[in-house]
Amino acid sequence: MRVSRKLFALLVLFAACLSPSTAADFKVGLVLDRGGKDDKSFNSSAYEGANLAKSKLGIYLKYVEAADDNAFEPSLRAFAQRDFDLIIGIGFAQKEAVKKVASQFPQKHFAIVDSEVNVPNVRSLMFQEHEGAFLVGAIAAMTSKTGKVGFVGGMDIPLIRRFEMGYTAGAKRINPQVEVLANFVGVTSEAWNNPPKGKELALSQYDRGADVIFAAAGASGLGVFDAAEQKQKFAIGVDANQDWTKPGLILTSMLKRVDEAVFSTIEEAKAGKFSGGVKRFGLANNGVGYSFDQYNAKILSETVRQRADELKAEIMNGKIEVPDYYKLNR
Amino acid sequence: MAMISQLLASTLRLSTPLIFAAMGGMLSERSGVINIALEGLMLMGALGAAVGTVATHSPWLGLLIGMGAGLAMAFIYALLVIPFRANQIVAGMAINMLALGLTPFLCKMLYGVTGSTPQISYPEQFHSAPLYLAWIVVGLCWYLMKFTPAGLWLGFAGEHPEALEAAGIPANRIRWLAVLASGVLAGAGGATLSTFLSSSFARNMAAGRGFMALAALIFGKWRPIPAALACVLFGFADAAQIQLQGVKFRGAEVPVQFIQILPYLVTILVLAGFVGRARAPKALGKHFSTANERE
Numbered sequence: 082m083r084v085s086r087k088l089f090a091l092l093v094l095f096a097a098c099l100s101p102s103t104a105a106d107f108k109v110g111l112v113l114d115r116g117g118k119d120d121k122s123f124n125s126s127a128y129e130g131a132n133l134a135k136s137k138l139g140i141y142l143k144y145v146e147a148a149d150d151n152a153f154e155p156s157l158r159a160f161a162q163r164d165f166d167l168i169i170g171i172g173f174a175q176k177e178a179v180k181k182v183a184s185q186f187p188q189k190h191f192a193i194v195d196s197e198v199n200v201p202n203v204r205s206l207m208f209q210e211h212e213g214a215f216l217v218g219a220i221a222a223m224t225s226k227t228g229k230v231g232f233v234g235g236m237d238i239p240l241i242r243r244f245e246m247g248y249t250a251g252a253k254r255i256n257p258q259v260e261v262l263a264n265f266v267g268v269t270s271e272a273w274n275n276p277p278k279g280k281e282l283a284l285s286q287y288d289r290g291a292d293v294i295f296a297a298a299g300a301s302g303l304g305v306f307d308a309a310e311q312k313q314k315f316a317i318g319v320d321a322n323q324d325w326t327k328p329g330l331i332l333t334s335m336l337k338r339v340d341e342a343v344f345s346t347i348e349e350a351k352a353g354k355f356s357g358g359v360k361r362f363g364l365a366n367n368g369v370g371y372s373f374d375q376y377n378a379k380i381l382s383e384t385v386r387q388r389a390d391e392l393k394a395e396i397m398n399g400k401i402e403v404p405d406y407y408k409l410n411r
Numbered sequence: 412m413a414m415i416s417q418l419l420a421s422t423l424r425l426s427t428p429l430i431f432a433a434m435g436g437m438l439s440e441r442s443g444v445i446n447i448a449l450e451g452l453m454l455m456g457a458l459g460a461a462v463g464t465v466a467t468h469s470p471w472l473g474l475l476i477g478m479g480a481g482l483a484m485a486f487i488y489a490l491l492v493i494p495f496r497a498n499q500i501v502a503g504m505a506i507n508m509l510a511l512g513l514t515p516f517l518c519k520m521l522y523g524v525t526g527s528t529p530q531i532s533y534p535e536q537f538h539s540a541p542l543y544l545a546w547i548v549v550g551l552c553w554y555l556m557k558f559t560p561a562g563l564w565l566g567f568a569g570e571h572p573e574a575l576e577a578a579g580i581p582a583n584r585i586r587w588l589a590v591l592a593s594g595v596l597a598g599a600g601g602a603t604l605s606t607f608l609s610s611s612f613a614r615n616m617a618a619g620r621g622f623m624a625l626a627a628l629i630f631g632k633w634r635p636i637p638a639a640l641a642c643v644l645f646g647f648a649d650a651a652q653i654q655l656q657g658v659k660f661r662g663a664e665v666p667v668q669f670i671q672i673l674p675y676l677v678t679i680l681v682l683a684g685f686v687g688r689a690r691a692p693k694a695l696g697k698h699f700s701t702a703n704e705r706e
Contacts, residue, residue, distance in 0.1 A: 117515070117614055119524040146525055148511075264656045275618050277608035281421055281653050288417045300527070300613050307610045310533050326530070 107167075107351045109134065110160030111144035111343075112153060114172030116273045116299040118146060123299060123339060126321040127171045127194065130340030134347040150270060153178035161186040167350045169343060170194070173240055174270065179203060190355045192346045194339055195240060197359055205359045206342040210240070210335075211247030212396055213369030214295070215403045216389050217317050217335040218251025220371060221293040222259050223385045224315060224332060229260045231291035233282050233305050235298035236272040237265040243406035244297040244319075244335075250404050254392070262286045266301045279304030287312045293332060295319070306331065315380070324376035333381055334372040338362060364397055418647075418654055423542055424608060426646025428453065430545040431600030432624035433631070433638045434552045435481075435593035441556070441633055442589035443569035443582075443694040447503030448488050449597045450621025451510030456481040456601025458514045461528040461612035462521060470537045470606045474599060477606075481598020482591055484510060489590040493583055496698045507621075515614050526614035528605070537607035545603075545639075548596065552635040565589055569692030572699040582699050597621070623678070630681040633692060641681075648673045 111131050113124045128144060135142040143165075145156045153175045160168045161182055169192045170179045176196040183191040183200045192204040221230040230252050234241040249261045264282045266272040279301035283294050287308060294309065295317040296302035302319060309316035309330045318324065318334030325331075342362055349355055362368020371389060373381060395401045432449045439446035459480025464473030484506060491502040515526040522528060556562040564585050567575040572582035604620070605612045623645055631638025652673050658665060 117526040119527050146515075264653070271615065271618050274613050274615055276611070276613050276616065277425075277604055278618075278653075280609055281425065281650070282656070285417060285421065285653050288413070303530070303611065303613070304609045307533075307536075 106141075107138070108141045108143070108165045109347055109350075110157075110165040110168045111142065112156045112160070112168070112170045112175065113144060113146045114174060114273075115147060115149070115270045118144065120273070120300040121321060121323060121326060122302060122318070123320040123337070124171060126337070126339040127169075127343050129321075130343030131169070131347065133340065134344050134351075138348060138351055140347060140351060150174055154182060157182040157191075158185075161189050166190060167192065167347060167355070169346065171339070171343075172196075173238065190350050192343075194342065201357045204346060204355070204357055206339075206346065207359055207361050208337050208339075208342075208368055209361065209363030210337060210369060211243050211250075211403045211405050212364045213335045213337060213371065214244045214247030214297075215251035215254070215396065215401075216364075216371050216393060217295055217333060218248035218253075218261075219255045219392055220251075220333055220381070220385055220389055221248070221295060221315075221317060222252035222255035223388060224380075225256075225259070225291075225293050227290045227292050228256060228258060229262065229290040229292065231283065231286035231294035232261060232263040233279055233286070233294055233296045233298050233302070234263065234265040235267075235301055236270060237268050239406055239410065241265070241297055242410075244295075246404050246406045246409075248295050251392070254401070255388075260290075262289060262291050266298050273299030273301060275301045276304030276307070280308045283308035283316070284312070287314055293317065295335070297335075318372070322372040322374065324372055324374055328376040329380060331377060333377055336370045336372050338368050338370075341368065364393055414654065418650055421650035421653060422643060422647045424646075425649045426642045427541050427545045427607065428600040428603045428620055429624045429627055429642035429645055430549060430639050431541075431603065432597045432621055433628045433642050434548050434635065435596030435600065436625055436628045437552060437631075437633060437635055437638055438565065438589045438596070439593035440628065440695060441569045441692055442565050442586045443572060443692055443697065443699065444489075444492060444586050444590050445499040445503065445696045446488075446590070446593055447500055447625065448484070448506035448621075449593070449624055450617050450619070451503075451507035452481045452484050452488075452594050452597035453601035453604070453617040453621045453624075454507075454510040454514055454615070455484045456598030457605040457616055458517060458528070458601075458612045459598060460602030461531065461605040462517075464531050464535055464606050465529050468535050470531075470535060470540075473531075473606050474537075474602045477602030478595045478598040481594040481596070481601065483594070485591050485594020485597075488594070489587050492698075493586055493590070496700075499696050511615060514612070518612065528612040531606060531610045533610070536610055537603070541599075541603040541607045544599075548599075549635055549639040556635060566692075568699075569694050572694055576699075576701055581701070583701075586699070597624075600624070626678040626681065629691075630678075632690065644677065648677050 116124045167190045173195040179193045180198045183203045194206045197205045252259045283305040293315040296305035297319045315332040320337045323334045436446045456477040460473040460477030463476030491497040568582045568585040575582045627641035628638045630641035
């Protein structure tokens with residue numbers, strides 16, 4: 082008797098474990114980059130988008146964080162082999178893995194952020210980072226009193242060079258004499274996870290006279306914010322809205338709406354309207370921009386915002402052409 | 412001039428975690444136990460200190476907890492390599508892997524986030540204390556090795572454990588204590604990463620510093636003061652590349668990739684024997700069993 086009761090309890094438990102996957106019919110697998118779900122930046126933004134889809138659309142969501150670059154392919158394949166309908170790879174590092182796995186599972190839908198994969202069942206979600214970086218570069222130059230602004234990049238890759246180039250162009254547009262100090266944390270993917278190094282780079286830039294620093298460095302950017310706090314100077318966040326992390330010190334954040342891109346992709350795929358190819362997110366469709374909320378309301382002045390919005394309009398109607406690292410280095 | 416003082420300050424900051432870890436490695440290796448696990452011990456210390464500081468609002472208590480976390484990990488390592496006689500390189504790597512996986516897992520259990528802890532507010536961080544503490548530890552290690560019987564025993568455990576045993580002092584007990592102490596010190600080194608050089612734990616934040624400390628130890632020929640100075644040299648190479656990044660040389664920018672290999676280049680030159688031969692303790696990496704155990 083007791084044994085059968087135990088068995089029954091076990092069965093109930095088993096059923097309980099299974100039920101979420103049977104209740105929701107649309108399954109999404111999310112493979113995050115090295116920074117992890119809580120980098121408060123790029124990956125957090127992707128996760129938020131997927132989570133929003135979970136609560137709004139009732140999808141079944143499962144995410145994995147890659148421990149190293151070799152984990153991407155098996156993670157993607159594990160989702161594809163099971164009954165996942167849409168598999169999303171976050172970050173440029175998954176390009177080859179997505180390409181390979183998507184070719185092997187042509188009936189499944191895939192998406193990748195920050196890289197172009199030319200396989201029909203893959204949607205490439207690309208952002209016009211240089212346009213957003215241009216705006217925060219202009220904001221930095223308008224706010225700087227020393228005429229020097231800083232840039233701390235994570236891993237030295239074309240994507241981060243694209244941020245840097247846009248940022249520099251934006252700062253020079255406001256003040257042609259402005260000096261931009263640019264540093265990179267490293268050349269391996271460890272560079273996204275090294276806040277002590279990010280802090281050290283930022284301290285050195287502040288010491289050399291920069292009074293606003295744009296951090297495009299994943300979790301290493303948190304070290305830049307620490308330096309801003311120590312020196313009581315401004316920093317600019319990236320990807321997600323990071324203004325809340327150090328209120329009054331984060332001048333603004335360059336938004337890259339990975340959450341939007343992920344959400345809309347899930348929404349369309351669930352409605353049966355998935356399409357492959359490249360989908361671009363820029364100023365025009367609010368895919369990139371700058372943040373303004375209660376945390377930076379006191380430090381980001383009305384006049385600065387007005388000028389930034391003018392620049393935004395000029396980029397959109399083609400009056401300003403923001404230099405694009407991708408196009409210049411092809 | 413300002414640049415030189417910044418360079419010096421940056422050098423001292425960056426060498427602090429290395430010094431703690433190198434002193435820990437020194438104790439362990441002089442007793443005859445290879446300590447390739449420094450990286451993992453640092454990682455545990457970094458997590459322990461961040462968790463402790465977040466919970467107690469005191470970096471000092473956080474430091475203690477970080478040291479305790481390093482100690483706990485070192486206990487596992489000592490257990491593997493001393494009584495169970497596992498290969499020290501393999502066991503050391505296993506400890507590093509374990510720490511790499513265990514730290515995000517613990518974060519998930521404690522805070523529901525993977526791989527990071529909440530931020531430690533500015534007043535609750537260390538501001539300069541670890542800089543001095545590191546050199547106090549170097550002084551204590553130097554004194555220990557040079558003037559105390561314990562230091563002598565430690566040296567003998569790594570050179571001639573049989574002789575030590577013949578003198579009535581159990582060599583493996585000395586090795587146990589040395590490995591546990593290395594966990595405490597490497598844990599303190601890790602603690603400086605999360606509570607002094609930044610304001611939270613980040614996944615894999617040791618970023619190779621444990622191996623750098625090991626290289627510095629070899630560069631310093633397993634002696635406390637030269638090893639500490641080697642840490643300063645590595646810290647300097649790191650600080651210099653931070654200051655030199657983006658600097659123009661004859662109109663062309665020095666590529667960051669080149670600057671960033673500097674610390675590793677220094678390490679290779681050292682290991683290749685360009686600065687005199689480094690002689691390891693004779694019984695380093697060799698298991699010791701007492702006469703009774705051998706029978």
